[in-house]
Amino acid sequence: MRAAVIARFDQPWELQQLPDPRPQPGQVLIRVRASGMCGTDLHVHHGLFPLQPPIVAGHEPVGDVVELGAGVTRLRVGDRVGVHWHQQGCGRCAACQSGREGGCAEAQTWMHLGGGNSELMLAWASGCTLLPDGLDAATAAPIFCAGYTVMSGLRNADPRPGERVAVLGLGGLGHLALQFSHALGLATFAITGQAGKAAELRAMGADEVLIGGDDPGRALAAAGGADVILSTTNSARQVASAFRALRPGGRLVNMGVTDSPIAVDVMALMMGQRQLRGSSQDERSDLYEALQLVAAGKVRPAIETYPLAQANAVRERLAAGKVRYRAVLLHDR
Numbered sequence: 001m002r003a004a005v006i007a008r009f010d011q012p013w014e015l016q017q018l019p020d021p022r023p024q025p026g027q028v029l030i031r032v033r034a035s036g037m038c039g040t041d042l043h044v045h046h047g048l049f050p051l052q053p054p055i056v057a058g059h060e061p062v063g064d065v066v067e068l069g070a071g072v073t074r075l076r077v078g079d080r081v082g083v084h085w086h087q088q089g090c091g092r093c094a095a096c097q098s099g100r101e102g103g104c105a106e107a108q109t110w111m112h113l114g115g116g117n118s119e120l121m122l123a124w125a126s127g128c129t130l131l132p133d134g135l136d137a138a139t140a141a142p143i144f145c146a147g148y149t150v151m152s153g154l155r156n157a158d159p160r161p162g163e164r165v166a167v168l169g170l171g172g173l174g175h176l177a178l179q180f181s182h183a184l185g186l187a188t189f190a191i192t193g194q195a196g197k198a199a200e201l202r203a204m205g206a207d208e209v210l211i212g213g214d215d216p217g218r219a220l221a222a223a224g225g226a227d228v229i230l231s232t233t234n235s236a237r238q239v240a241s242a243f244r245a246l247r248p249g250g251r252l253v254n255m256g257v258t259d260s261p262i263a264v265d266v267m268a269l270m271m272g273q274r275q276l277r278g279s280s281q282d283e284r285s286d287l288y289e290a291l292q293l294v295a296a297g298k299v300r301p302a303i304e305t306y307p308l309a310q311a312n313a314v315r316e317r318l319a320a321g322k323v324r325y326r327a328v329l330l331h332d333r
């Protein structure tokens with residue numbers, strides 16, 4: 001199989017021929033059709049995860065099941081599936097027993113089995129989710145990390161009817177958060193530093209687009225504040241600024257890996273019962289809900305597509321901030 005391999009950290013990814021893998025008991029073999037490129041892949045590239053090269057990255061894979069390992073009964077050959085980050089927990093710890101396998105210290109991920117930047121990949125059957133009929137692989141791919149993450153963030157913000165949501169950071173995650181919030185009927189503001197995205201964000205459902213810069217809280221406060229802020233930016237400074245524009249009782253849900261600790265205004269935190277929350281991929285129903293909204297055409301991932309052979313060039317494009325929303329590698333080209 002052809003694969004984009006990280007042979008050494010901080011070096012260009014190499015297109016290599018690797019032996020085809022075979023599924024172990026409980027696993028399936030997937031012929032990958034599309035694989036989204038996430039900002040986290042840049043952290044992998046720089047060696048910030050506890051991994052030893054060679055590595056095949058890619059944690060937004062979608063493809064066809066082509067072989068079942070022993071004991072797999074819930075999937076069939078030919079199923080169209082995507083695979084999310086935490087595929088299987090130990091089954092016995094408190095996190096697993098309470099249905100939150102993502103919190104399991106022994107959770108199996110793409111880091112154990114190999115990711116989707118490869119023509120074939122292994123996955124635990126329990127980590128596969130069926131694609132809704134009619135949803136194409138490239139459109140579905142970003143939902144398996146970006147979409148799942150922000151749908152969990154939105155649900156974990158507990159938005160109530162009539163509340164106003166603001167999305168901070170409008171890239172791969174943020175443009176989906178904006179659309180999910182709008183699709184649920186919530187008034188939704190977009191706060192971006194890129195004025196050139198304003199028309200697109202309005203078309204995606206933003207009731208108002210605020211140009212944030214380094215102090216997005218000021219722009220948001222001037223616009224009346226928000227009850228919920230869904231933050232996907234990496235800038236701790238921007239998160240702290242936005243926090244000050246939460247209305248009393250408001251919740252800021254952080255989903256970005258920030259460049260430094262977030263220094264929230266303690267008086268704002270206390271005096272208005274405001275909350276700083278964190279969220280990542282949570283309940284499986286969040287992923288299902290996100291896929292259904294995309295399949296229904298209510299949410300449209302904005303993707304740019306490239307052949308797998310260009311994986312390294314796409315990584316460079318992502319690192320340079322040139323990917324507008326989400327880049328997806330297509331393996332059939």
Ligand SMILES: [Zn+2]
Pocket residue numbers: 038039040041059145146
């Ligand atoms: Zn990701």
Ligand SMILES: [Zn+2]
Pocket residue numbers: 089090091092093094095096097104105106107
């Ligand atoms: Zn466990």
